[in-house]
Every structure is written in C-alpha cells, then in structure tokens.
Amino acid sequence: MTSFSELGLSAKVQSAVESAGYTEPTPIQAEAIPHALERRDVLGIAQTGTGKTASFVLPMLTLLEKGRARARMPRTLIIEPTRELAAQVEESFTKYGSNHKLNVALLIGGMSFDEQDRKLDRGCDVLIATPGRLLDHFERGKLLLTGVEILVIDEADRMLDMGFIPDIERICKLLPFTRQTLFFSATMPPEITKLTEQFLQNPVRVEVAKPASAALTVQQRLVASKPKDYDKRSRLRDLLRQQSDLTNAIIFCNRKRDVSTLFRSLEKHGFSAGALHGDMDQRARMMMLHNFRENKLQLLVASDVAARGLDIPAVSHVFNFDVPIHAEDYVHRIGRTGRAGRSGKAFTLVTQSETKHLEAIKKMIGTDIEWLDGDLSSIVTSDEDDDGDTRRSRSRSSSRGTRSRSRRKESAEPVERVEEAVDEVVAACPESTDTVEEASEVESPSKTRRESRSQPRSRSGAGSRSQRPTASSRGRNEGYSGNSGRDNRDDHTPVGFGDDIPAFMLIATGT
Numbered sequence: 001m002t003s004f005s006e007l008g009l010s011a012k013v014q015s016a017v018e019s020a021g022y023t024e025p026t027p028i029q030a031e032a033i034p035h036a037l038e039r040r041d042v043l044g045i046a047q048t049g050t051g052k053t054a055s056f057v058l059p060m061l062t063l064l065e066k067g068r069a070r071a072r073m074p075r076t077l078i079i080e081p082t083r084e085l086a087a088q089v090e091e092s093f094t095k096y097g098s099n100h101k102l103n104v105a106l107l108i109g110g111m112s113f114d115e116q117d118r119k120l121d122r123g124c125d126v127l128i129a130t131p132g133r134l135l136d137h138f139e140r141g142k143l144l145l146t147g148v149e150i151l152v153i154d155e156a157d158r159m160l161d162m163g164f165i166p167d168i169e170r171i172c173k174l175l176p177f178t179r180q181t182l183f184f185s186a187t188m189p190p191e192i193t194k195l196t197e198q199f200l201q202n203p204v205r206v207e208v209a210k211p212a213s214a215a216l217t218v219q220q221r222l223v224a225s226k227p228k229d230y231d232k233r234s235r236l237r238d239l240l241r242q243q244s245d246l247t248n249a250i251i252f253c254n255r256k257r258d259v260s261t262l263f264r265s266l267e268k269h270g271f272s273a274g275a276l277h278g279d280m281d282q283r284a285r286m287m288m289l290h291n292f293r294e295n296k297l298q299l300l301v302a303s304d305v306a307a308r309g310l311d312i313p314a315v316s317h318v319f320n321f322d323v324p325i326h327a328e329d330y331v332h333r334i335g336r337t338g339r340a341g342r343s344g345k346a347f348t349l350v351t352q353s354e355t356k357h358l359e360a361i362k363k364m365i366g367t368d369i370e371w372l373d374g375d376l377s378s379i380v381t382s383d384e385d386d387d388g389d390t391r392r393s394r395s396r397s398s399s400r401g402t403r404s405r406s407r408r409k410e411s412a413e414p415v416e417r418v419e420e421a422v423d424e425v426v427a428a429c430p431e432s433t434d435t436v437e438e439a440s441e442v443e444s445p446s447k448t449r450r451e452s453r454s455q456p457r458s459r460s461g462a463g464s465r466s467q468r469p470t471a472s473s474r475g476r477n478e479g480y481s482g483n484s485g486r487d488n489r490d491d492h493t494p495v496g497f498g499d500d501i502p503a504f505m506l507i508a509t510g511t
Contacts, residue, residue, distance in 0.1 A: 006229050007033045009249070012099035020095055027053035027208040033059050036182060041203035043196055044184040047335060050208065056152050056182045057092045061100060063150065064125050069103055072120050073147035074127035077175070079134070079168065081158040082305055083108040083282055084289060086128050089154070107133045110282025117142050131159075131167035138174070144248040145174045156185035156192050158308045163192065172199045186308075186335075187328050197388055217338035218318075221372040222358070223378045227351040229258075236321060240271065240299070240349055248292065249317035251301045252333050254325060262321060263301040273299040276306050306365060307332040308432065315339070322346040323357040327364040352376055367391045 008205045028046040034058035080086040105119040107129035137143040225235045256277040261277035274297040292300045337344025
C-alpha cells in the first residue's frame with residue numbers, strides 16, 4: 001500500500017497530513033499527485049467521496065513553496081461551481097497548509113466586493129472562485145490572470161449542469177497558455193470531453209472508477225410511496241423512525257419550494273432539521289452547513305446544491321424524497337454517505353410517475369436496486385386515488401350546495417317576517433285597509449327579478465326610452481310637494497311653488 005511519503009510531497013505538507021490524521025492516500029490521490037508534481041496536465045475521473053480535493057490541494061501546496069504572490073495577480077486559480085464547494089476548498093488549504101504562509105482569497109457571491117478587493121490587492125497565492133464572481137472582478141479591473149501558473153477546474157460536470165461552460169471557456173482564454181491544468185469530474189459527458197480536448201495539453205488520464213458509478217460502501221434501497229405529498233412525508237417520517245443507526249442524514253428534494261415545505265413538516269413533528277437551497281443568502285447557507293457538521297442538526301433538507309462535493313464525513317444516511325430527474329445526480333446524492341471507506345445507507349422514495357427516472361438511474365449505474373417492503377404494486381393504484389379524489393370533490397360540492405341553499409333560505413326570512421307583520425296590521429286596523437294593501441305589495445328583490453325575466457320584451461326592448469317616464473311626469477304622477485313627501489293617491493291635484501316661489505322666477509323678461 002502506497003503512503004503519502006512515497007508521493008513526492010514536501011516535508012511541510014506531509015507533516016500537515018499526518019497532523020490531520022491521514023496515513024494512506026486514496027486511489028485518486030495516489031495516482032494524480034505524482035503527475036501533478038511533475039507539472040503535467042491531469043484529467044481525473046472518480047466517483048464522489050474519493051478524496052479528489054486533496055489530490056490537487058496537496059501538490060499545489062508543495063509547488064507553491066517557491067515564489068511569491070504579486071498584487072492582483074494570483075499564482076494559482078481554482079474554479080468551483082458553488083459557494084459551498086469553494087468555501088470547503090478554502091478550509092482544506094487552511095488545514096493542509098498550516099505549515100505554510102500562503103495568502104488564500106475566496107471570491108464568491110453573497111460577500112462584500114470591498115473585502116475581496118483588499119485580499120486581491122495584498123496579493124494571493126491561491127485564488128478560489130466561482131465563475132460569475134471571478135468575471136465580475138476581472139471586468140471591474142481588480143484582477144489580472146496573466147500570472148496564473150496552475151488552473152484547477154473542479155466538479156466540471158456540475159459546471160455543465162449549471163450552465164457555466166461558456167464562462168469557463170472565457171476564463172481559460174484569459175490565462176497563460178503555458179499554465180498547468182488539473183481537471184476533475186465525477187462523470188464525463190460529451191460536452192466535458194470536448195472541453196478537455198480544447199484546454200488540456202496531453203493530459204494524463206486518471207480514472208479509478210467507472211464514470212457515474214455508485215460507491216460500493218452504500219447500501220441502496222427503493223421505497224414505494226403514494227403520489228400525494230402528504231403520503232410521501234408520512235412515509236419519510238416512518239423511515240426516519242425505523243433507522244436505529246441513524247446519526248445524521250441529508251434529505252434531497254428536486255425543487256426548492258419542496259425543501260422549505262418538508263423542512264417545516266419535519267420540525268412540526270419534532271425532528272431536528274435544517275434547510276439548504278440556492279435561494280438562501282450566503283451567511284445563512286454557511287451557518288446551516290456549520291450546524292449540521294457540528295451535529296447541532298440531525299437532518300438537513302437540501303436541494304442539489306448540497307449534492308456535489310460537500311465533505312461531511314459522518315453522514316450515515318441519505319434520503320431521496322424525490323427521484324432525481326437527471327440520473328447522474330443520483331450518484332452524487334448518495335455519495336454524501338459512505339465516504340472515506342465508511343458504510344452508509346441510501347433510501348429513495350418512488351411514486352408511479354417517477355418510474356421513468358428510476359429506469360434511467362438503473363441503466364446508468366448498471367445494477368438493479370432492491371425494494372424495501374414491496375414495490376409499487378403493493379401501493380394503491382392511481383385510479384383508486386383518483387376515485388378518492390372524486391369522492392372528496394363530490395363531498396365538497398355537496399357541502400357547498402348545502403351552504404348555498406342555507407344562504408338563500410336566510411335571505412328569504414326577512415321578507416317572510418314583513419308579510420307576517422302586514423297580516424298582523426290588517427287584523428288590528430281594518431279601517432286602514434287601503435294603506436295596508438299598498439304595504440302588502442312589497443316584494444323581495446329575488447321575486448321581482450324572477451318576474452322581470454319571465455315577462456316577454458317588446459321589439460324595442462322592455463324599459464325602452466319611449467316607455468320610461470320622464471322626471472316631470474314622475475313628479476306629476478307621484479305628486480311631489482315641498483314638504484309632504486310622496487303621495488300615492490290618484491286624485492291628488494299637483495301643487496306649485498305657492499308662497500315659496502324663488503325670486504329669480506319673478507323677473508320680467510324682455511320682449
């Protein structure tokens with residue numbers, strides 16, 4: 001078995017590795033480090049969790065012991081797809097570079113430009129950045145890339161998924177042609193292969209595992225579930241309670257809104273949980289990861305932002321709340337457990353609509369995955385679920401109809417009470433029959449509308465302009481007077497202004 005002392009690392013680096021508690025390199029480290037120390041371009045392909053980060057950090061520390069940094073001109077550049085991965089690489093340089101006096105700058109979004117500019121002005125030996133923030137500093141004239149000696153492109157397949165390949169191509173064209181390039185990826189789709197052919201010079205290909213293969217230390221199981229979200233959440237809670245060896249776990253969802261919903265549900269049921277997704281600000285994301293690493297949280301509900309490269313060694317379980325849409329993401333997700341030779345367990349909840357994605361995963365990894373407690377045939381079919389939905393819909397419609405009839409009944413009650421009051425008046429005051437008859441003609445608005453709809457309209461239309469009474473005719477027919485109000489008697493003689501005639505009407509007009 002190869003040891004770190006046989007790889008050609010400097011004494012300072014070997015001392016730091018021993019202090020960190022490592023004695024034997026992983027396969028990717030054992031094969032990649034000697035070639036990197038010879039300043040060869042390296043194309044490293046290995047499944048996630050095999051120690052790719054140390055395979056470029058350790059040789060870089062050895063090579064950087066000679067030389068010094070200049071202002072705004074970094075000596076080495078490491079490009080990462082996400083902020084979390086960039087921050088994790090910075091931690092690796094802090095851990096393994098404890099015997100070195102190197103300036104490390106981190107350029108990621110969500111942090112102050114001014115603070116990052118100050119680090120660049122001091123000069124940095126190692127620049128770790130995400131593509132977008134790196135180009136922002138370059139366009140502002142705060143960064144020169146002509147002094148870069150070593151370029152590292154990490155998690156290249158993730159760069160492809162996130163749409164960073166055009167940015168990577170632009171950055172590579174800004175660097176010196178004589179640089180050394182270390183290129184690492186867990187999978188090699190055609191687009192990534194084309195990129196390596198364009199920017200790597202006669203690279204050494206280091207491949208320690210079949211592309212997109214799952215770690216053998218991870219026990220994988222499929223869990224059949226009903227399609228409803230609340231059924232999946234209930235099934236997940238049952239799974240969590242059944243795991244007697246669970247120390248902590250990452251639960252992956254396909255959508256960010258599902259991350260928030262599931263996180264709140266788990267908290268409501270008494271689980272120690274946190275959430276991590278791309279819409280959170282950088283400070284909250286880093287704090288959530290820190291609490292999970294420090295075992296202050298047992299469960300971390302996350303989107304695929306946590307699927308690539310995050311090094312949390314003690315994760316005992318991974319749960320896929322949703323089957324990944326892209327088959328490669330399955331390998332990265334379950335790779336968060338079973339790291340560094342440890343054993344782990346991965347459970348994937350599957351509904352009938354997700355079988356297409358499941359078949360793509362099986363085809364990619366080349367193996368079948370066992371079911372836990374029966375496959376989808378043991379679950380209620382979607383037709384039965386639809387029948388249940390139909391019954392619930394009919395029940396809701398029935399209840400709405402009952403409420404509507406109740407409201408109509410309530411609206412009719414005032415009219416009934418008016419009619420009862422009229423009858424009482426008639427019985428008590430027979431001499432006021434005329435007035436009471438007029439009062440008894442009060443009708444409910446609904447009745448009036450029904451009768452108006454049932455009456456046929458004339459060609460000119462019911463209520464046409466020719467049939468409508470004018471204001472003056474209404475006054476004559478209804479008998480308006482100054483203070484007496486409305487009088488409904490047909491034989492009433494209209495009354496003029498009388499003594500209250502306005503003065504302007506008495507002015508004589510010229511002839």
